[in-house]
Amino acid sequence: MKSFTTILLVFILLPFDTQAKRYWPSKTLTKWSLYMNNGVAYIRSDEFASHCRYSRGQINMDGTEFNRSQYSYALSAKARNKKLRYVVDSDQTICIITGLQEVD
Template structure:
């Protein structure tokens, strides 16, 4: 029974650390552009992490309410010239950066 419990805890711990590479960017984006291309919204900025291809990160445009809200949020921030913080995968081997969280910064 103890071995089973230890095995379960090890699996849970390894799964939770698998997503540990995702996090808030180190600095807010102060100079950024928002554009659409082939049904995907992109944020373009030289301030994104170096591993993000083409200095851009994408916001998925699927039909989920979260993605719609995230796009509306970033459009509002852009219209008001706000700085933004973002969540992307920080693993350098991932070159297609997908934004999974946003926050305005003053």
């Protein structure tokens, strides 16, 4: 009985792996644009991951320091004509960008 309870607790408390994974898509954005619409910043490129609707990713401008910093980072990269890498979830069609990296 004790081993059954232990096994049951392990299965209950063990976090199950979900299908959604955050990842860095392999394709770097070389031709991209940055624009704002209704309080949301968008990065648009034909090089975006194929599962992202409208070939774009969004940075929610919800007032958090992290998202404001991401927008500033993208704005700086655009001003200096840098390429970008980004992080999105693998199963979302409205891709929310959760990380950015400049590439030379």
